Amino acid sequence: MYLNSAFSNQRQTLLRLRRQIRRSAQRYIGRYPNAMVVTLLLYNLWWKLRHIAGRSTTEVNALVSEFDTNEACDYIEGNFAGYELAAGTTQFSGRMLEIGPGGSAGGALLAREAGCEAVDLVDRFVVVADERRMSAVYQELARRHNVEQFRVGPSWSKFNLSEISWFEGHSAESFLSRCARESANYYSWIVSTAVVQDLYNPLSALRDMVTCLKPGGKMVHYIDTRDQGFFSQYNHELTWLTIPSFLWPALTRASGAPNRVLLHRYEAVLAELERKGLITYKIFITGLLGNTSLDKRQTLDDISEHLWAPPLAEVEAKKAGFAKEFRQVPSKYLAVTSFVLVVEKTSSSTSSN
Ligand SMILES: C[S@@+](CC[C@H](N)C(=O)[O-])C[C@H]1O[C@@H](n2cnc3c(N)ncnc32)[C@H](O)[C@@H]1O
Numbered sequence: 493m494y495l496n497s498a499f500s501n502q503r504q505t506l507l508r509l510r511r512q513i514r515r516s517a518q519r520y521i522g523r524y525p526n527a528m529v530v531t532l533l534l535y536n537l538w539w540k541l542r543h544i545a546g547r548s549t550t551e552v553n554a555l556v557s558e559f560d561t562n563e564a565c566d567y568i569e570g571n572f573a574g575y576e577l578a579a580g581t582t583q584f585s586g587r588m589l590e591i592g593p594g595g596s597a598g599g600a601l602l603a604r605e606a607g608c609e610a611v612d613l614v615d616r617f618v619v620v621a622d623e624r625r626m627s628a629v630y631q632e633l634a635r636r637h638n639v640e641q642f643r644v645g646p647s648w649s650k651f652n653l654s655e656i657s658w659f660e661g662h663s664a665e666s667f668l669s670r671c672a673r674e675s676a677n678y679y680s681w682i683v684s685t686a687v688v689q690d691l692y693n694p695l696s697a698l699r700d701m702v703t704c705l706k707p708g709g710k711m712v713h714y715i716d717t718r719d720q721g722f723f724s725q726y727n728h729e730l731t732w733l734t735i736p737s738f739l740w741p742a743l744t745r746a747s748g749a750p751n752r753v754l755l756h757r758y759e760a761v762l763a764e765l766e767r768k769g770l771i772t773y774k775i776f777i778t779g780l781l782g783n784t785s786l787d788k789r790q791t792l793d794d795i796s797e798h799l800w801a802p803p804l805a806e807v808e809a810k811k812a813g814f815a816k817e818f819r820q821v822p823s824k825y826l827a828v829t830s831f832v833l834v835v836e837k838t839s840s841s842t843s844s845n
Contacts, residue, residue, distance in 0.1 A: 523726045529735060532722065532743035540746035548661050549618045564629045565636060568598030571685045571714075572606075578712045578776060578789070578832045584608045586680025586706065591664045591713075592687030595619025597650040598629065599683075601639040608681065610655040616663040616748060623649060665693045668700035676703045682711040688833075689715050692745045694753050695761050698833075702771055705837040714778070716830045717754050729781055730807070730826070733814045754818075756825040758833060770841045779830035781806050792824060803827035 521527045542548065559567060576582050584606040590599055593613045600611035630648035634640045645652040659667055664687070671678060682701050688694050701711055718724065719732035732752065735743070740752050755775070762773045776789045781803035786795065807823040818826060 522721075522723070525723055525727060525731055525734070528723055529739070529743065532747075532749065536743055536745065536747045536749070539748070543746055548616065549620050561625075561628045561632050564596070565598070565632045568596065568602065568629075568633065569636070572599055572602040574685065574714060574832070575683050575712045576606075578714075578834045579710055582606065584681060586709070587612070587678065588681040588683065589614065589679045589704070591682065591684040592616075592690070595621045595650070596626070596629070597653055597656055597658075598633055599685075600656045601630070601633060601642055601653065602637060603681070603683075604642050604653075604655065605637050605639050610657070612657050612659060612679075614659040614662050614664055614667045616661070618660040621650075626650060664691055665697050665700075668697050668704060672700040672703035677706045679704050680706055680709045682709070683713070685714045686716050688713045689717050689750045689753070690748045691751060692741070692748075694751055695757060698758065698761055699765070702765055702835070702837060705835075707837055707839045707841050709837050711833065711835040713833045714830070715758070715833065716779070717750070717752075718829050720750055722749065728806075728810060729829075730810050730814070733810075733818045733826070735815060737815050737817045754821070754825060755828045755831055756821050759825075762833065762835065769838060771835050771837050773833065773835040776832045776834065777828055777830075778832055779828070781827045781829055785830075792828070800824065800827070 517531060521531050584603055586609060588600070588603050588608045588611045590603070590611060590613050592615050593599060594615065597613065600613055603611050627648040630639075630643075630650075634643070634648075642654045642656070643652065644654050650656075651658065682705060688697075691697050705711065718729070723731035732750075737752075743749065744751060759775060762771065762775070765771045766773060774789075775791060777786055777792055777795060779785050780795075780799065784799060784803065786799075804823050804827055807826045811819055811823065811826070814826075
């Protein structure tokens, strides 16, 4: 385990202990879905109290706590290449908003290199990273890319980068609703990777993002709608869909655990906004149940029948036990585990939705 020198030795020991408790809890409690429900409830309550006390800091983020320097740079590059691939362009300009960067300005630096004039980074949690180590990541990124020009000051620090601004400790929901009220038509790009599934109100955030985009502006969101191992480590992948819907927010809202908003609900909102003439959009499927990843840009209708067969059989076999909300959803939507939303605000559109 990587040691984070942003913390004192005493705090390091506490953090290691907490990690061990969390791992053991997952190992033992994870076998029993009801016990996991109680654990998530308590974990969420703990986070609620932390938010109330204004302590939204976290050290849990793979990029800053588990990857080595090269892996971190590969990951940052991979995410940015994902935006280019999904949007079908390498040309960036204007102001970008990245949601949930998880303490890293790596993606923002690549966006600046690709042509963005400024990048805003908003994250609900304040990721406490080892600045020395993150500085090594930025240095390696500068060896691979032309981003040295954006360093302000003698050494790399995420706070000293030209036209890259941090809004940590702000939820995307509150940030975007304010942006929609006060500065509509502001961003040329809004992007995220592995974040929208953790928003506590992703659909209203999506509507606000459309308002915040400039006409002709684009959004790319990679969304992973699996349960992050909470139930599936020892149970069927879809066990989390058996938990009653009225309980789910109480398990996840404050802690940032997955929101259980699945593909069909994003599609419904985007289809409505398209009907109103505000946007055009595409949804590419990147993963199906059973760890099937799809690397080409395939829509729901492009996926071949033989790829659908096993995940659909899984869904059908389990569907009767799902919460009512999910029993009514067409099985193909429940069989999708990850996807990317690519949205363009129409050039003529200036109104809010
Ligand atoms: C799984 S991490 C992904 C981090 C980063 N995008 C990456 O790919 O490494 C999810 C990120 O979303 C942030 N997040 C969760 N809920 C959020 C919210 N409501 N508003 C803004 N950020 C949020 C978390 O703090 C975390 O940084």
